[in-house]
Amino acid sequence: DIQMTQSPSSLSASVGDRVSITCRASQTINSYLNWYQQKSGKAPKLLIYAASTLQSGVPSRFSGSGSGTDFTLTISSLQPEDFASYYCQQSYNTPRTFGQGTKVEIK
């Protein structure tokens, strides 16, 4: 199975900050990397697929980069509604493994 490792596990930031979350795969997954946002008590929401393609309706302050084994989710200017948990997921093969998550909290 491909292991997905996110860092950090949590972070505290202020509104307006630039925030980056990294995700590393245990083997190459090309660009088969997706990012999800999950707010407390809600279902996950797809933000980015294919490492860098923004899902329809997702604000442009979210961006993704990387290929191979190392990936980054960046929020250019953190907004109040962005405080949530974020998960990466590989869709290169089965099982479709997720990272352990990164919780973005208010500083």
Add this chain to the structure above:
Amino acid sequence: EVQLVESGGGLVQPGGSLRLSCAASGFTFSDYSMNWVRQAPGKGLEWVSYISSSSVSIYYADSVEGRFTISRDNAKNSLYLQMNSLRAEDTAVYYCARVTAATFSAFDIWGQGTMVTVSS
């Protein structure tokens, strides 16, 4: 509106069974592959099972292989998860999720989830 609605969760004793359902609406269900994903209380997301649009391809996580069965009824726009021999570690919110039509196979539509609690 594109929507997935899960049902069938509840409290069950260890060793018991439960059948989850996921009702799809607002899109052509038979065109899409589907998944079940679960989340234990306070934990991260865990992929559980996958079924292709025509049920030809089916996969399971090692943790549920041999105990859970995924199926679908395209005429009823419904996805199912039959869960047998349930264990305490199966306690989680269970989500159904649609696979995008795009090549990279992300999960683009999720249901609201249904809670399964395995406890005596």
